[in-house]
Amino acid sequence: MNSGDYFDLLRCAAPEAIVTLTVLVVLGADLSILRGKSLAARFQVGGALSVLGCLSAAAFAFTRHESFDLLNGMIVVDPLTDFVKVAILLLTVFTILISTAGKFTDHVGEYLSLILLGTIGLLFLVSAGDLLMIFVSLELASLTLYILTAFNKRNARSSEAALKYFLFGGMSAAFLLFGFSLLYGVSGSTNLIEIARHLPGKGLDPLLLVALVMTIIGFGFKVAAVPFHLWAPDAYEGAPTPSSAFIAAGSKVASFFILAKILSVGFAGIEGSAVWHGYVAGWTPVVAVVAALSMVLGNLTAIVQSSVKRLLAYSAIAHAGYMLLGVLSNTADSRSALMFYVITYGLTVVGAFGVVTVVEAATGGDALQNFAGLSRRSPALSLCLLVFLLSLAGIPPLAGFIGKFFLFSATVAADERNLGLLWLVILAIAMSAVSFYYYLRVLKQAYVEDAPADAPAIQIPALTLFALVLLAALVVLLGCAPTLLTQFLLPR
């Protein structure tokens, strides 16, 4: 189907269209019937509307089992992209649920609609099979993320973080665009599949090499991989916490999905090889270097952080490193392992930021000491934190462990005769042993230290508690029964 009449377009982009309608409804409601109501009420009603919109979009995407390729790769829909969209929409739902207790802004309608707009960008990104569409949807998502970072107008650090994020982001967008234009120049097409068809025979000519490096720089920035990670700690720390969750969760899922697609489809034929003693120039060695740097630097720097949000930022860098292993192994297994890992990571990290939001609201900060005695002040909250952080550390039977096992076994299996990629996996496992230390430092505050003498019990808004418990349950469930998720991600 390549005609492109408007009805087809609507059918293809229905989930995105539903979310767009939701944006309008939320904005309208906030400006009309919710005017003059209390902040909490506006957040609750607006949040409920947004959640409803996202859930119906997700339900639509989940129940349609069709494949489209519209306008020569502008919008590609198949069951896998639909499932990834469902995951992104659910992550958005959880992000909205943990924001409803927020007191960082009066502009509820704008805040919620920006999150939804960002989600639309991510949804289109997942469906994109064409360089132009990739760039446009990536920019739609990025622009909303910059604004979301700056959304706490009462806090100078929020603005500083957003400016830093924006400047770095603008630069990386320029790199990406430059890379894409060179790619177009080399291949004569913007469609990923056709690019790949025109590349063979050219080998690694210098122009193509520049295009490749520029593309990896652009995406390295998006996923916060070393050495393009400098914005991440400041943005995570300065942004309102739910915004950080959105940056860390939903946007990662889409970025990794499309990065794997560009590299494996668009740059097919110039993979090269990153195996030990078997180096061949191409994109896998470049990604391998970025992955190794991210794992090492992210984990080692996280050890010395005293702010939990910064700690989560550096751990996000480290996790980006693990995820890049799934990209560079470049097999069907490794890509489904990657998606499993990113989705469960997204669930976990939204939960972790949700806990931080509550603690911040109750104690006024996100330093390690603010978590002291959490297990006495709120047993449910600290149990959730325990589940999230242990999952990030990769302790079984939580989802993070199974994700790591899938990812690492798929990476090693990519070269099963010589175990050539084992060196990366050994590095990753060694670094994940390091990560255990800093997650345990947070948990030590929560479970071992005593709360300040006069600290009252922490009140958690019902909606947030519901979201956190649901997330924790999901993390445990996906760890014990990963097939619930893998059945949708299997290569087809």
Added chain:
Amino acid sequence: MLAWTIYTSFIGVVVLMLLPRDAARAARWVALFTAIAGCALAFAGAILQARQTNLGDVTPIAQAAWIPALGATYYLAADGISLVLVVLTGLAAVAGILFSWNIEKRTKEFFAFYLVLIGGVYGVFLSFDVLLLFVFYELTIIPKYFLIARWGSTRKEYGAMKLALYSFVGSHLVLIGLVATWVVARAQTGHATLNLQLLSQINFPAGFQHWVFPLVFVGFAILAGLWPFHTWAPTGHVAAPTAGSMLLAGVVMKLGAYGCLRVAMVLFPEGAREWQGVIAALAVIGIIYGAGVALVQRDFKFVIGYSSVSHMGFVLLGLATLNAIGLCGAVLQMFSHGIIAGLLFAVVGRMVYDRTHTRDLHDLERLNLGKVLPFAGVTFVIAGVASMGLPGFSGFVAEFQILIGAWKVFPITAVLTGLGIILGVAYTLRAVQMAFYSDTPPPAPHSPEAHSLPPITLPERAGAVLLIAASLVVGLFPTLLMNWIEPCLKSPLFARLLNGGPQ
């Protein structure tokens, strides 16, 4: 029935979590009841299986699909060796709770973590799927950390973190080996599996075994206190609360040894033969070093902590012999040390330290504890002689078999180990003498110190009697357990390890 040992423990955790915040009494009884139920299930299940099946066979207990893509199944099973250790876990769990009856601070959470640990330990001993075994193995790390960091003493946070990091590093070495093994096995056979029995039939290439065996073995052996990776053990034991030390020494160190035997040696027999000498050497160093250091400690608990390193050296030496009698001795020693170390830590931590608030042997000398706490003194003497390896107690049979096994392969290690045994007698007698029966003039009869010590409570007596009885029964009738262990060593699982290579 055996599978319910795991489930019961976790049900106990859930019940504890549902109790009101400060219900300390209820929490104790729930925990004790859970542990006794687990122990009873373990015994009943073990005896039933011993009656009905050949213990050499691996008898499935529970089997369900888990992760088909990896070939991982939820596969619980048991053979004689598992049964021995499951029974040990049941006994140690009950005794540990009896000796923590006096925990007043956040009682509910203490027992919740305790039961998670117990559930994980049962799980490891019953798993015959490597991934499942690994899951339970890592599950035990977290409760260990919190038990020590929250309820411990003497540099508890340092000890807890050290223990957690050592365990985690060890298990990650295992994880690397596991991932590589899975890939190699899949490449070789064409289908993915993590079933221990199926994996044990695969002939892994010698070059692969050469590096993967030490990785997995050391990964597990860190937790078994292999020298020079043992340093977590003394600090961890000393920092832990009494029940924590009892479980650490009693069952957690056995997890490591069990992993070495069950995973590393069974899967990579050629690697085991290749590295046999190195392991034996390290084990002997551990035996002598642990005993030597124990001899000069001032802190009573450090004496026991280092003695654990020494005794676990015997287990590792038994494993390194790679002959049936040595392995049988190693498993028996796991059981025996689990019981005796638990008892020793109970005396030091609960009976003495919780009353006197000092563990310095020079201070204890002046307290004349042998008169003030006669029950503690007698218990420690019994535990001490059992630990030295006096005939009639479980330790003797175990160490004797290990020595015979070692004599057959490395006579020199048997001789050196004899030196370790003599040192063992020395440090035990020194501790007994200094702590309980010293010649220093007792304090004036009416000094407050001597009379303010509360008497030994009923739970403590019950726990001590339970452990002493267990050690005596095994010491007097070693065939009870040997009949469980020996058929396993003749089973196909161990065939390649014991018969495959040059004897």
